Amino acid sequence: MSETAAAPVRGDRPGGRWSSPTLLDDVLRLAAVERAAAHVAAGWVVKVGELDPKLELGAAVEAHLARAVALRNHALALLERDDEGLTARAGWVEPLRRLDSDGDAATVTAALTGAVPAFLARGYAELGAGLDPLYDARLSSTVQEAVTALAGPAARATADPGGLAAALAAAGADDESPRVALDDVAWGPGDRVPFPARPAGRSRPPAGTRGHFAWNSRLLDGEVAGELNDNVMAELCAMELLSRCSYEHPDEAWSFHLSLARHISDEARHAAMFRRLLVDRGLDESTQVQHGANYEWAYEFPECEVGGKRELMWRILVMCTVLEALAIDKLPVEIATRDWLDQTDIARALDYIATDELFHTENGLRLTRQLSERYGFDPMLDRERAHGRFFGRQRDERLRYLAEDDERAAYEIAQGEGPDPDGMPFRSRTEVELRRRAGFTHDECLQVDRWGYNVPLEPSA
Numbered sequence: 001m002s003e004t005a006a007a008p009v010r011g012d013r014p015g016g017r018w019s020s021p022t023l024l025d026d027v028l029r030l031a032a033v034e035r036a037a038a039h040v041a042a043g044w045v046v047k048v049g050e051l052d053p054k055l056e057l058g059a060a061v062e063a064h065l066a067r068a069v070a071l072r073n074h075a076l077a078l079l080e081r082d083d084e085g086l087t088a089r090a091g092w093v094e095p096l097r098r099l100d101s102d103g104d105a106a107t108v109t110a111a112l113t114g115a116v117p118a119f120l121a122r123g124y125a126e127l128g129a130g131l132d133p134l135y136d137a138r139l140s141s142t143v144q145e146a147v148t149a150l151a152g153p154a155a156r157a158t159a160d161p162g163g164l165a166a167a168l169a170a171a172g173a174d175d176e177s178p179r180v181a182l183d184d185v186a187w188g189p190g191d192r193v194p195f196p197a198r199p200a201g202r203s204r205p206p207a208g209t210r211g212h213f214a215w216n217s218r219l220l221d222g223e224v225a226g227e228l229n230d231n232v233m234a235e236l237c238a239m240e241l242l243s244r245c246s247y248e249h250p251d252e253a254w255s256f257h258l259s260l261a262r263h264i265s266d267e268a269r270h271a272a273m274f275r276r277l278l279v280d281r282g283l284d285e286s287t288q289v290q291h292g293a294n295y296e297w298a299y300e301f302p303e304c305e306v307g308g309k310r311e312l313m314w315r316i317l318v319m320c321t322v323l324e325a326l327a328i329d330k331l332p333v334e335i336a337t338r339d340w341l342d343q344t345d346i347a348r349a350l351d352y353i354a355t356d357e358l359f360h361t362e363n364g365l366r367l368t369r370q371l372s373e374r375y376g377f378d379p380m381l382d383r384e385r386a387h388g389r390f391f392g393r394q395r396d397e398r399l400r401y402l403a404e405d406d407e408r409a410a411y412e413i414a415q416g417e418g419p420d421p422d423g424m425p426f427r428s429r430t431e432v433e434l435r436r437r438a439g440f441t442h443d444e445c446l447q448v449d450r451w452g453y454n455v456p457l458e459p460s461a
Contacts, residue, residue: 018078018135018136019130019131019132019135019136020130020131023078023130023131023136024075024078024079024085026123026126026127026130027071027074027075027078027127027139028071028075028086028087028088028182029088029089029092029123029172030067030071030120030123030124030127031067031068031071031072031075031088031182032068032088032089032092032093032182032185033092033093033096033116033119033120033123033168034064034065034067034068034071034120035064035065035068035093035182035185035186035254036093036096036097036185036186037060037064037096037112037116037120038060038061038062038064038065038068038246038257038261039096039100039186039187039246039247039250040096040099040100040108040112041057041058041060041061041064041112041243042061042243042244042246042247042261042264043100043189043190043191043243043244043247044057044100044103044105044108044109044112045057045058045061045239045240045243045244045264046193046196046197046240046243046244046295047105047108047193047197048105048108048109048197049105049197049198049199049200050199050200051199051232051236051271051275053109053113054197054236055239055268055271055272056109056113056268057109057112057113058239058243058264058265058267058268059265059268059269060112060113061243061246061261061264061265062258062261062262062264062265063149063265065254065257065258065261066258066261067142067146067149068254069254069255069258070142071142072086072182072254074138074139074142075182086181086182086183087179087180087181087182088179088180088181088182088185089174089175089177089178089179089180090177090178090179090180090185091171091174091176091177092171092172092174092177092185093171093185094171094177095164095167095168095171096116096164096168097187098167099111099162099164100187100190101190103162105197107162110159111162111164113153113156114153114154114156114157114158114159114160115157115159115160115164115165116164116165116168117150117153117154117156117157118150118153118154118157118160118165119164119165119168119169120146120150120154121146121147121150121151121154123172124143124146124147124150125147127143128140128143128144128147131143183253183254184250184251186250187250188250189247189248189250189307192248192300192306192307193244193299194296194299194300195292195295195296196236196237196240196292196295196296198290198291198292199286199290201286202286202288202289202290203289203290204289204290204291205289205291206401207397207400207401208397208398208399208400208401208402209401212226212227212229212230213415213416214227214420214421214422215415215421216421217421217422218337218338218341218343218421218422219341219343219422221281221283224281224283224343224346225278225281225283225284225285225287225288226288228274228275228277228278228283228346229274229278229285229288229289231270231271231274232271232274232275232278232285233290233291233292233293234294235267235268235270235271235274236267236271236292236295237292237293237294237295237298238263238267238294238319238323238324239264239267239268239271240292240295241294241295241298241299241315241319242260242263242264242267242315242316242319243260243264244299244315245260245312245315245316246260246261246264248307248312249309249312256367256370259363259366259367260363260367262359262363263320263359263360263363266356266359266360270353270356273349273352273353274349277345277346277349280345281345293394294319294323297318297390297393297394298314298315298318298319298390299315301314301386301389302389303385303389309371309374309375309377310375310377310382312371313368313371313372313375313377313379313382314382314385314386314389316364316367316368316371317364317368317379317382317383317386317387318386318387318390319364320360320361320363320364320365320367320368321361321364321365321368321379321383321444322383322386322387322390322448324357324360324361324364325357325361325364325435325438325440325448326448326453327354327357328354328357328358328361328431328434328435328438329428329429329430329431329448329453329454330428331350331353331354331357332354332428332431333426333427333428334350335347335350335351335354336426337422337424337426338350340422340424340426341422358434358437358438359438361435361438361439361440362438362439365379365438365439365440366439368382368383380443380444380447383444383447384447387451427454427455428453428454428455429454429455429457430445430448430449430454430455430457432445432457435448445457
């Protein structure tokens, strides 16, 4: 019996195995740069003060990560599902690592909103030019979508601060730096940021003041402006905290980061919606106070190791399964109130936001359950403890504020205990059905009911 001849090596055929000889590395290189760009954006969202670029960076996290994940999947297909082949040169992303460590807010913003999109747009165009429209149909679709999405930001790249695009192009030719797992191209956090940046020149309220509260009729422009602005601040805090969750834990799976990124992008959009309502109503946001309270109270906890996984879990528990879950209960009342007052523009915006809150809560429940399973946490107990610490901080600051001025305290307490200025007949309840749709268990619904923020459930519920 004759021996079977060895099959020819497919990569040795003339022109290589694929439609272009460097196809696999071209895809891996773009995937690595997209992942690194998302990492830098996630780290810097909280450090950029002005709101337009801050929101643009927040939206960019998801855009970069979604393309990175799509390219990773294409590379995995070319590798016949062998994930050990998913590697990248460390040098490919070195310019972005230097930008993260050495840049300032202006430089990073200019790079991520101009030079990096311009570099990526050229990279996708070059990749697309070498593809076979039939053989590479799925990859071609991803590439064309990327070219279209990057066209606008790339067109703004009138300058290349620090020569970043040129450095990325030079790094792309690197064939000497060690290859690392593609999933490990993002580096560890270079800092911690307990306080978020806000626009220069805008006042901050004294610590311990309440978030905007309707002392007077909600029909007054001043009350509308205060409420819309307070919502902007809340959305910023959520966007910033979840961005740091991603940036400070690059070892988590890309699917974990993509789940956070979608949430981050939603928060950027919500903040933009409230800001547009301010503009549409002729209200000046620059006269409104700014703060970062929810971020500051949820960033770190004395019970948690700094930078550890319990800290990560508590952040997500507080933001997604406490605050945003409470929004599931409160938004129906707020929407009803705005419709009652014929403020249909605000009510419609809140309707859209309410649909996102269900995903945000579901996402937070899923991610924290995954963390609990991996690291041996108890999500119910940890939620109870995180809730107590977060609102305990709020209470302590409020009590200090009230103790500073007895007359002011008496006035604010009286106002808070007085009748609703518009006679609204609505009260919030624990929205068990909506919470169950988002993934809460029955016991978790009872947990929030015990906290006392809503009309108590009937025992049969």
